[in-house]
Every structure is written in C-alpha cells, then in structure tokens.
Amino acid sequence: MADYYLDITAERCPITFVKAKLLVERMQKGESAEIRLHTGEPLENVPRSLRELGHDVADDGPETPDTTVHRLTVVKR
Secondary structure (H helix, E strand, O other): OOOEEEEOOOOOOOHHHHHHHHHHHHOOOOOEEEEEEEOOHHHHHHHHHHHHOOOEEEEEEEOOOOOOEEEEEEEOO
C-alpha cells in the first residue's frame, strides 16, 4: 500500500508531470505514491521525468486489459 495516491487521468501534459512532481516534493525519502494516469504522453513523460529526478518508478501496468489507465508506483529517493 502506497503512502500517497494521485489521480491525474483528467489532466493533460505538462500539468500531469507538474502535479506528480509537487506530490513527490511533499513526500519524505523512502515514501511511496501510487499515480493513476493515461497511456500516451502522460505515461511516457511522467515516469521518465521522475526517474531523471532520481526517484524509483515502476509501471504497475494497465488497470484492466482493455483500459488506457495505468498505475505507477513512485518511491522518493
């Protein structure tokens, strides 16, 4: 279970990354967040950008086989 949860499925880039970054900035080292986002630009940019900032990011995959919504797990480093 993650320490934080963020649903950015209603947002568009670059706001998706901005909201994810603001959440991670509020977290303590070692805490985790579950981020819910759409495939396409958000799924490409958010994980890449968070990794570039030094955090661990795992793509937990789509919520269901026929959905465009993915879940990421981010651990602040």
